[in-house]
Amino acid sequence: MAAPGENLRINADRLWDSLMEMAKIGPGVAGGNNRQTLTDEDSEGRKLFQKWCEDAGMTMAVDTMGNMFMTRPGTDPDALPVYVGSHLDTQPTGGKYDGVLGVLGGLELVRSMNDLGLQTKHPIVVTNWTNEEGTRYAPAMLASGVFAGVHTQDWAYDREDAEGKKFGDELKRIGWVGDEDVGSRKDKMHAMFELHIEQGPILEVEGKDIGVVTHGQGLSWTQVTVTGKDSHTGSTPMPMRKNAGLGMAKILELVDEIAWSHAPHAVGAAGHIDVYPNSRNVIPGKTVFTIDFRSPNLAVIQDMEERLKIGAKKICDDMGLEVEFEKVGGFDPVEFDKGCVEAVRNAAERLGYSHQDIISGAGHDACWINKVAPTAMIMCPCVDGLSHNEAEEISREWAKAGADVLFHAVVETAVIVG
Ligand code: HGY
Numbered sequence: 001m002a003a004p005g006e007n008l009r010i011n012a013d014r015l016w017d018s019l020m021e022m023a024k025i026g027p028g029v030a031g032g033n034n035r036q037t038l039t040d041e042d043s044e045g046r047k048l049f050q051k052w053c054e055d056a057g058m059t060m061a062v063d064t065m066g067n068m069f070m071t072r073p074g075t076d077p078d079a080l081p082v083y084v085g086s087h088l089d090t091q092p093t094g095g096k097y098d099g100v101l102g103v104l105g106g107l108e109l110v111r112s113m114n115d116l117g118l119q120t121k122h123p124i125v126v127t128n129w130t131n132e133e134g135t136r137y138a139p140a141m142l143a144s145g146v147f148a149g150v151h152t153q154d155w156a157y158d159r160e161d162a163e164g165k166k167f168g169d170e171l172k173r174i175g176w177v178g179d180e181d182v183g184s185r186k187d188k189m190h191a192m193f194e195l196h197i198e199q200g201p202i203l204e205v206e207g208k209d210i211g212v213v214t215h216g217q218g219l220s221w222t223q224v225t226v227t228g229k230d231s232h233t234g235s236t237p238m239p240m241r242k243n244a245g246l247g248m249a250k251i252l253e254l255v256d257e258i259a260w261s262h263a264p265h266a267v268g269a270a271g272h273i274d275v276y277p278n279s280r281n282v283i284p285g286k287t288v289f290t291i292d293f294r295s296p297n298l299a300v301i302q303d304m305e306e307r308l309k310i311g312a313k314k315i316c317d318d319m320g321l322e323v324e325f326e327k328v329g330g331f332d333p334v335e336f337d338k339g340c341v342e343a344v345r346n347a348a349e350r351l352g353y354s355h356q357d358i359i360s361g362a363g364h365d366a367c368w369i370n371k372v373a374p375t376a377m378i379m380c381p382c383v384d385g386l387s388h389n390e391a392e393e394i395s396r397e398w399a400k401a402g403a404d405v406l407f408h409a410v411v412e413t414a415v416i417v418g
Pocket residue numbers: 132133134140141361362363364
């Protein structure tokens with residue numbers, strides 16, 4: 001395959017302007033974004049993305065999970081498309097680049113192809129996957145998971161947010177239920193590439209512009225419910241208490257110990273915590289929290305899950321508390337397609353960007369799409385490795401480097417014909 005000339009570059013200012021324009025939709029309170037999935041802000045961001053893509057000559061298809069597919073035709077109508085995408089939804093206190101860089105980086109490469117009059121044999125499809133974050137509706141990567149056949153659509157439609165609103169109802173309310181059966185195109189994909197900020201400190205510390213993502217670590221989400229007895233914080237004698245809050249605290253200490261026991265690669269914490277009735281002078285009668293374990297090694301994840309259950313059960317038995325566990329998300333460690341990874345590495349080399357192989361610490365839609373099509377990821381650094389925080393920041397140069405490499409990897413895989 002003819003490799004694109006090293007002078008093939010994206011328009012970095014236009015990409016940056018689009019990132020800043022999208023960031024105005026669903027603004028956070030501290031400079032980041034709160035554009036959670038299936039909110040009116042999500043819909044507004046989708047409409048802006050749709051307009052930009054249609055202005056660039058692409059046509060839109062939407063599936064029954066709200067996944068958006070914006071197609072730039074190739075010269076061979078029978079050639080399977082090369083996909084390039086990520087997600088536009090954000091955390092409640094999210095940054096401006098998590099997911100968005102990958103979607104708008106895909107749009108930018110099409111805009112640059114238009115500027116250069118480039119044609120490819122394979123069509124190119126820029127994609128926005130619904131509900132990658134899994135914050136409003138667990139699990140993460142929900143819609144790409146349904147697309148890849150990991151979850152059923154009925155199960156996904158039934159997921160409820162903290163207010164009891166169902167995913168399917170909210171998708172319908174914002175008017176983004178498409179007419180394409182989800183997954184109907186999954187066997188017709190030539191490849192997929194996802195550009196994403198690293199969301200960790202490695203590339204910045206190592207002084208590298210590009211992360212060539214060879215693997216993604218696995219993830220396990222276990223929702224734990226501890227039940228005691230709510231009672232007066234003043235008049236209930238200590239020996240009589242059934243303190244679900246204290247039980248949770250001991251379990252969170254155990255989670256930390258388990259993760260450290262598998263240092264340096266395993267991690268563990270709880271980001272979601274609900275305390276009931278959450279009143280200043282009531283001993284918590286119930287706590288519900290989600291344990292997030294991750295590791296590049298599946299056996300380590302399984303060991304952490306097992307030790308959590310055994311240890312939490314012992315803590316609760318000793319305190320006269322009840323404990324229940326529910327697996328609410330997870331995926332095994334993934335190895336990305338060697339051919340696509342090589343295309344990324346060669347592109348970085350050709351363009352003169354410093355690069356290193358890296359394992360993704362975060363989960364991404366590419367982890368599920370890797371099940372149905374040759375897939376690879378490109379990462380750029382982020383300041384202090386910070387993400388899932390409104391202060392998330394990248395440099396224009398990092399955005400440009402990532403999008404240039406994405407441009408080359410995609411058009412090389414889609415085969416330039418003129
Ligand atoms: O949880 C994750 O790793 C992703 O950011 N949704």
